[in-house]
Amino acid sequence: MSKLKLTGIHHVFPNKKGHVSVLADIHLHVEQGEFVSIIGPSGSGKSTLFHIIGGLVQPTSGEVWLDGEKVTGKKGLISYMPQQPALFPWLSIEENVALGQEVAGESRTSAIAKAREWLPKVGLGGYERELPHVLSGGMQQRVSFLRALLSPQELMCLDEPFGSLDALTRLDMQAWLLNIWEQNKRSILFVTHSIEEAIFLSDRIYVLSNKPASILEELKVPFARPRQEAIMQETAFIALRQRIQGLLRQEKTNDVSH
Template identity: 60%
Template structure:
């Protein structure tokens, strides 16, 4: 599979309502290279989801550009695979029909889409739920289904907004290892929002730390841990050192509040 580069250039966003202006994003520039796994960490409410809405063309930036493979795509919808923070499954569609939506929109043959979807649902522990409706699944199961939908959407860049936030610790660990395995065998460009420093270190090539609102890039850190990564990597001295370093930086940022 070919991969694609995503660039954000000087993005800013100010929301205005009833004459009051709220600056949320201030001059964010960052790049996810072809096949790179980039995590974004930042204080709650700093503007991470807003950043993804801008990338997805749902929200217009006040300034700046979004570039995909060197072409400007600011304001264009449907070019990236996006998993929103709240798993937005359509309640009137079965799990299987929810999962194949990205493929459907791209015009893939339905039979093949369904076959692939069944396979992936089984790998995510959702076998037997193909014909169920979203309300019959737990929050974590819905999140897994939404994740599979993003994964199967035939787009080169995936933007995942805290995809494992609603999962218990063990399932979350399983899903991380599972995602890592898929990604290492099938490199796609990924932007991944998380509040977990460990999750970011385990998965990423690069971690972007964002400031509090109005958010800007505080620091970019390369994660020099070799791949493929195993769960034991969390005990690696490099992992532990980076973890302490990031905790320190984010604590400092919080203290400024």
């Protein structure tokens, strides 16, 4: 049984001109303990897909299945890191991190203790009692990431979690995430614009088309784990990167709005 299964997801938003079709017939799955990435053009509907998985948006048609149960439109079942950090400005950093655990039923004391234990690991030791506005965008992103990481739900959906980080911090965070994931093998669905990041981290990658998005291709990533940064130099890695780049370039050429 798949951890997550999406069947025939279509989504249409109303807009000034009438409506805009964003997702067209998305079928995808994430198995227990699998790391799956989604890569696709900007505006293709990736965040919308995450809103649908999280129950924040009801799809026009199609179904969301979690552990074999139909959960379309139900909230609170996944751990979710949105594209924008979404921190509460009046809560301290540690309270913001603890929130995901508290909402899921964890006691406040233990949630705060866990937040304090983990903040230094993402380079935020010393900021526990500060308010979000004193942090840079990349630091806020790490707070939001930690909130999702410490939330207890089995499936984690991360929407461009490392998008605002500098290149070296990003590499550190990738290695760190892989390390944690290799230890406890939660199921992860990960959106990124970085082809290298998708290949380095994932077991499988879905490449999306322009909107209305459908799945152009599903690629298996063949590298053994644990993985080291050095695999990025391997011929097979470069070939896979070029394959994905080719698919995305084709989409850009096809995009009439550019």
